[in-house]
Amino acid sequence: MPAVTTDTAADLTKPDNPVESTADVIVVGAGPAGSTTAYYLAQAGLDVLLLEKTEFPREKVCGDGLTPRATKQLVDMGIDVSTENGWLHNKGLRIIGGGVRLELDWPELAAFPDYGLVRKRADFDELLARQAQKAGARLYERCNVTGPVLDERTGRITGVTAKVGEEKRAVVFKAPLVVAADGNSTRLSVAMGLHRMEDRPMGVAYRTYFTSPRHDDDYLESWLELRDPRKKDELLPGYGWIFGMGDGTSNVGLGxxxxxxxxxxxxxxEVLTTWCSGMPEEWGYTPENMTEKIRGAALPMAFNRQPHYTRGLLLVGDAGGMVNPFNGEGIAYAMESGQIAAGVIVQASARITEAGRERVLHSYPKVLKEVYGGYYTLGRAFVKLLGSPKVMKLATERGLTHPLLMKFTLKLLANLTDPRGGDAMDRLINGLTKVAPNA
Structure with a gap:
């Protein structure tokens, strides 16, 4: 994705490569991060372009299960999350491992709802994009962003080049601020010189769907004993999941x-198929009941791409490595970072001077680190521990037999605490995240 300087961009204003549109902000990518950002920007009265390379509805690799953190974000955006509107509610997390089957309800907190949700990503992402449209964002589907337009003197991004529609018409979109919400590969960020930090954790997720009688399960299910097929006694650092979709199918995958x-x-x-083969036959997780092929995606974790603001570009969601390293959850953090980024942009747009606007924009990475930095640092340490098969074995065989410890673990891994007050577990987790370095 090559950058285009303003001298070259001037040539792109000719009729065959016109400036398609100008706006206050361009958001590249209409996944959860991009649509949330666009929604809050438009709601505040800014002119927002939301550019999506595909066309809705479109599929994304995901477990489709949402914790109370994501549920809160949906409620904040005015999304109807009732069962009547097609959402499957869940009570909590069922954990299976070490011969133990433990059901843990989501904690009762003031900060978050006490239920999670399930919805297919093809439907979910479109709901968010349409909500952003209703707020006033201008959505372009089938708009493949091909590179940044840069100011030749400052190196600042001033827009993007793109190919639009079936005919792949080459156009330019101009705006003083651009938000990269283009996922893990984030070609726009890379074109701006922002590369992945190799010392930060990464994960992968693979999933498929099966026709199953377990489709209406009211708990998300997590299996902690994924094994290396070559070494049957060696546990892998991750988990398998089974999420009922409420539509006659289960989403079955691994992270x-x-x-x-x-x-x-x-x-x-192959690991996923082998794991499924050990399930009870009546559950239906067999090749003949598979409704979609197995697909995978990367999980960029713990701020693995920084800085989150530079030269007019803000990173949100997977583009900024926002996935929770404790549990692989990405949607809640994509939406939260989008809301934070929009708030910063709105405040910056109200400043009178360029220096004042930049001062506010440079606060965005600082706010992110204040909110997530300590927690993600703890998560990086957690990831290293899980890399040891001995630690995984100890955790599954000993930890699951202590319900109180597991209640604490659920709050820690799902990042579900009341920030003010709360119980002793909340205070301990909040205290640990405050003392951990904000890296």
Whole structure:
């Protein structure tokens, strides 16, 4: 994705490569991060372009399960999350491992709802994009962003080049601020010189769907004993999931961390298939009941791309490595970072001077680190521990037999605490995240 300087961009204003539109802000990518950002910007009265390379409805690799953190974000955006509107509600997390089957309800908190949700990503992402449209964002579908337009003197992004529609018409979109919400690969960020930090954790997720009688399960289910097919006694650092979709199917998948030596050497679809083959036959997780092929995606974790603001570009969601390293959850943090970024942009737009606007925009990475930095630092340490098969074995065999410890673990892994007050567990977790370095 090559950058275009303003001298070259001037040529793009000719009729065959026109400036398609100008706006206050361009948001590249209409996934949860981009649509949330666009929604809050438009709601505040800014002119927003939301550019999506595909056309809705479109599929994304995901577990489709949402924790109370994501539920809160949907409620904040005015989305109807009732069962009557097609959402499947869940009570909590069922954990299976070490011969133990433990059901943990979502905690009762003031800060978050006490239920999670399930919805297919093809439907979910479109709901958010349409909500952003209703707020006033201008959505372009089938708009493939090909590169940034840069000011030749300052190197600042002033827009993007793109190919639009079936005919792939080359156009330019101009705005003083651009938000990269283009996912893990984030070609726009890379074109701006922002590369992945190799010392930060990464994960992968693979999933498929099966016709199953377990489709209406009211708990998200997590299996902690994924094994290396080559070494049956060696546990892998990750988990398998089974999420009922409420439509006659189950989403069955696995998430694995790169802290294991086996990470780059295993065939993950084969691991998923092998794991499913050990399930009870009546559940239906067999090849003949598979409704979609196995697909995978990367999980960029713990701020693995920084800085989150530079030269007119803000990073949100997977583009900024916002996935929770404790549990692989990405949607809640994509939406939260979008809301934070929009708030910063709105405040910056109200400043009178360029220096004042930049001062506010440079606060965005600081706010992110204040909110998530300590927690993600703890998560990076957690990922390293799970890289040891011995630690995984100890955790599954001993930890699951202590319900109080598991209640604490659920709050920690799902990042579900009341920020003010709360119980002793909340105060301990909040205290740990405050003292951990904001890296």
């Amino acid at each position: 694995i961390l790169n802290s294991s030596p086996a990470f780059g050497n295993l065939n993950w679809p």
